[in-house]
Amino acid sequence: MECMKQTVIVSLALSVLLGACQYKSVNAPALSARDAEYIALVPKFEHYVTQLPYEITDPTGLAPGTILIDTTEKYLYYVEPNKKAIRYAVATGDEAFGWTGEAVIQRKAEWPRWTPPAEMLVRWPHLKPFAGGMEGGPENPLGARALYLYQNGRDTLYRIHGTNEPETIGHSASSGCIRMRNIDVVDLFNRVPVGTKVIVR
Numbered sequence: 159m160e161c162m163k164q165t166v167i168v169s170l171a172l173s174v175l176l177g178a179c180q181y182k183s184v185n186a187p188a189l190s191a192r193d194a195e196y197i198a199l200v201p202k203f204e205h206y207v208t209q210l211p212y213e214i215t216d217p218t219g220l221a222p223g224t225i226l227i228d229t230t231e232k233y234l235y236y237v238e239p240n241k242k243a244i245r246y247a248v249a250t251g252d253e254a255f256g257w258t259g260e261a262v263i264q265r266k267a268e269w270p271r272w273t274p275p276a277e278m279l280v281r282w283p284h285l286k287p288f289a290g291g292m293e294g295g296p297e298n299p300l301g302a303r304a305l306y307l308y309q310n311g312r313d314t315l316y317r318i319h320g321t322n323e324p325e326t327i328g329h330s331a332s333s334g335c336i337r338m339r340n341i342d343v344v345d346l347f348n349r350v351p352v353g354t355k356v357i358v359r
Contacts, residue, residue, distance in 0.1 A: 180214060180215050181212040181213070181214055182212060182213040182214070183210070183211075183212060183213075184210075184211040184212060184213055184244055184345065186341055186345070187341070187344050187345040187348055189341075189344065192269070193302060193344060196269065196295060196296045196302065197296070197302060197340050197341065199296035200296050200301070200322050200324065200340060201322070201323075201324065201325075202324075203324040203325045203327075205247065205324070205327060205328075205339070206328070208247070209247035209327055209328055210247070211244060211245065211246045211247075211342055211345065212244070212245050213238070213242055213243070213244050213245075214242070214243055214244075214245050215241060215242065215243075216235070216237055216238070216241045216242055216243040217235065217243065218235050218237055218243060220237050220357070221237065221355075222237050222238055222239045223237065223350075223354060223355070224236075224237045224354070224355050224356075224357065225237075225263075225318075225350065225354060225355065225356040225357070226356075226357045226359070227248065227250070227318075227336055227356065227357070227358045227359070228359065229250040229251070229256060229258065229330075229358060229359065232247060232248055232249065232250060232327075232328050232329070232330075233245050233246065233247060233248065234246045234247075234248045234318070234336065234338065234346070236346060236349060236350065244345075244346075244349075246338055246339075246342045246345075246346065247327050247328050247338075247339070247342075248318075248327065248328075248336050248337060248338050249321070249326040249327050249328065249329050249330070249331045249336070249337035249338075250330055250331075250334075250336055250337075251330065251333060251334035251335065252330040252331065256330070256334055257314070257316050257334045257358060258358045258359050259309070259314075259357075259358055260309070260355065260356065260357050260358075261307035261308060261309050261314055261316070261355075261356045261358070262307070262308050262309070262353060262354065262355055262356065263305045263306065263307065263308075263318075263350060263351075263352055263353065263354045263356060264306055264307075264308035264311075264313075264352060264353075265305075265306040265308075265352065266303070266304070266305055266306070266347060266350075266352060267294075267303065267304045267306070268294070268302070268303055268347075269294030269295060269298070269302060269303075270294050270298070270300045270303070270304040270319070271291050271292065271293055271294055271298075272288070272291065272292045272294075272298050272299055272300045273288070273289075273290070273291040273292075274288055274289065275315055278333060296322060297322060298322065299319075299321065299322055299323070300317065300319040300320060300321075301319055301320020301321045301322060301337075301338075301340045301343060302320040302340040302341075302343055302344050302347075303319065303320055303340075303343045303344055303346075303347040304317045304318070304319040304320075304343075305317060305318040305319070305343075305346070305347065305350065305354075305356075307356055316334055316335050316336070316358075317335045317336070318335070318336040318338065318343065318346070318356070319335060319336070319337060319338070319343060320337070320338055320339070320340040320343040320344075321337040321338065321339070321340065323337075324339055324340075327339055336358070
């Protein structure tokens with residue numbers, strides 16, 4: 159009985175919190191058979207309710223269709239019309255490898271192939287077996303989707319991508335890239351076209 163009371167209190171508190179902030183749940187995207195199969199093989203991790211995607215009142219003031227990544231708060235905002243935005247929780251680069259600036263999504267890929275950069279191979283020699291690349295799949299660190307960030311037509315080598323380490327979401331964990339839950343990066347991938355402006359700050 160006591161446990162039930164606590165559950166009700168927590169549920170009510172969350173409802174008040176989210177309602178006060180005008181949060182609206184975002185429906186999970188439809189998955190292909192391959193998506194469902196591969197995502198089921200990625201380790202499970204229970205995220206906080208604040209790390210789930212929500213449609214909120216736009217806090218960025220940017221033009222609709224823009225992506226803003228807040229590396230301090232660990233959120234990615236996709237700006238929609240009517241002063242709304244979809245907010246996703248992300249993992250960002252740690253202090254040594256973080257990146258900020260403006261870029262454009264110039265390429266999109268499903269279950270992308272991953273090739274570790276040369277400097278990463280120097281830092282982590284255990285990755286040398288993958289110097290020639292790793293095929294996409296549940297063990298690939300880019301996860302279900304990748305959005306490739308370019309500046310002035312040149313690849314920055316930074317991506318917005320899924321992950322096979324969902325426990326890192328909300329933390330500074332990667333080598334500069336922006337990690338998302340696989341289900342969230344599928345949703346974002348479906349929403350944004352090539353040419354989308356991305357601001358990382």
